[in-house]
Amino acid sequence: MKKFGSMLMAMALGMSMLVGCGSGTANTGTTGTEEGAKTIDKLTVAFVPSKEPAEIVTATEPLKGMLKEELAKEGYNVGEVEITVGTSFEAVGEALSAGTADVGLIPGGTYVLYDDGAEPILTATRDALSIESDNAKDWNDKKPTTGLDEQVTFYRSLIIAGPSEKGQELAAKVNAGEALTWEDLNSANWSMMSTTSPAGYIYPSLWLQENYGKSLTDLASVVQADSYGSAMARLASGQLDIVVGYADLRRDNEEKWTSEFGRTASIWDETNVIGVTPGIYNDTVSVSTTSKIMTDEFKKALQNAFINIGNTDAGKEVIAIYSHNGYQVASPSDYDNERAAQKLIQELNAAK
Template sequence: MSKNTKTLVGIIIVVVIAIAAYFGFTHTGSQASSDKSIKDLKIYFVPSKQPDQIVTMTKPLKGLLTKELKKEGYDVKNVDIKVGTSYEAAGEALSSGTADVGFIPGGTYVMYQDSVKPLLTATRAGLNKNFSDAAKWNNGKATEATTTQSSKYRSLFIAGPSEKGQALAKKINSGEKLTWEDLNSAKWGLSSTTSSAGYIYPSLWLNKNYKKTVADLKNTVTVDSYGSGMARLASGQIDIMPTYADARRDFASAWTTDYKQPKSIWAETNVIGVSQEIYNDTISVSKKSKTMTPELEKALSKAFINLAKTKEGKKVIAIYSHEGYEPAKSSNYDGERAAQKVLKDSQK
């Protein structure tokens, strides 16, 4: 074989290898691309606000999340948003894999932790009041947001304008300690059993102070949302409602308009109990989802963190008073685990 022939053969071999490599690369790339095509991403929200209000405010999330995931290489055809009929319904949807992503509180995550993984913890504006002493919340002035972000909050036990609610507030504000009889004789409005602020942490507080839980209270009703609970509190149907610390800020306007109360929520309600600090809500994912992968989890985390920094994104997550997100740690929710153990032990 001549030198020129050898050179030509060598060139041909190089070209063949290059062509083979090119088609191999494009085939692999095509396969990777198809793996990042998602037909339907299913997101569940808990009904801590009025369900129709949640649906309306979160509608733009479909386009915003699709756009952010596109930056991570994912082509999402549809984002399906649902509001669970209860906190447990959202937890069950994640647990079974019929939901891929859930906006759920820590208590709901812990209840379903075997099949649910927390991705992010929400951050909110901190409050200018953060006292463990209930009376210090009751200066008649509005609780205001600060510029500092916080990943924790408290559950407050709000006494309403009913005769009983006012009597309990009077004792607290005069420096007296409430007795178990004081609390047990009142009408309580409780949230879902996996609600951190509306059920779980109140149980932990009762256990710490009275060796009781909410299950021991003789006069309780379940409120399907904080909005309906506030309406009942305003009308005197219930005397006490445990709720998240900035709930009165959220319902200050409705108090005098929708609920038609003569005075402001700050004048007519008082704090009679304060829980320990609670880590904020989570954005969690289903371990049983056929759609979810470790790569998609990373992409979702980045997408939600970035989305929360935009003007449009902030409007969407404001439904839960979220202002940003940070990576979640399972250990942050050990308080939830301790509280749920108290509840389980009380049922034995």
């Protein structure tokens, strides 16, 4: 398993370098004002609930007009852009498979599970972080974590201990250079996301398997959260001792920690990393292969539209809700590591 984790990280970093060599701009095609422009009555874009649904809907409202404008440059007049937030990661995957959603912004793990009805056309880029280490203590010694100008196509999942007595006990051991035992971890209250979430389930389970021969479902006390926001609120209240999630999770909740979650001290003072996973290939913009409006030409138009949106300040502000900074053309093979990870998790669960 240690070899597997190292392989995942090495391949993710390698792919990041390769993708980073590609073009960051898109070529626009026929404008919507020219004769022969095609009409799309309605385009449905679905988001997974990695943040509070209302927050996603509000933040992405400007995306409707941006997509219509950019697609018009590509020769497509779109009547309506509908933005929805699924009740779960799987619900968005199912919508893409069924063709009730045309486009989905989904993690690699969700895409892999539904790759019979979904196709990744873009990979998100995100800001590199000021801390990049396999060692949990490094993330605590060098906090707070900040963003860098460098763009990467991978991220990590962190196992984060909160301000509860148990959370602080586990963090103290890590920061003292002591190894955590399975008994230590199993005595805590954990939160996880849905089973197709790379950062919220798959890779933390791989971390537990590699270090303890266990997975998240082996824990005595683990609950599935409906969103990262609700998980962090429960971590702040002490209902949870440990949350697993993407490495930007604390940055995204830094203000809420005191303004909404009722804490008086900073999130950086009250939380600590107790585990770090290998790199995870970034989220996808995937399209439905069963959607009636999805053609090869329209896929290309969507690629160009999202890339161009990600190259503007206004566009970056919108897609920042998912910690995205821009987009690069993707291929299904980019997510082969994710397939390997999913397969391993399924085998582990089947063996129980």
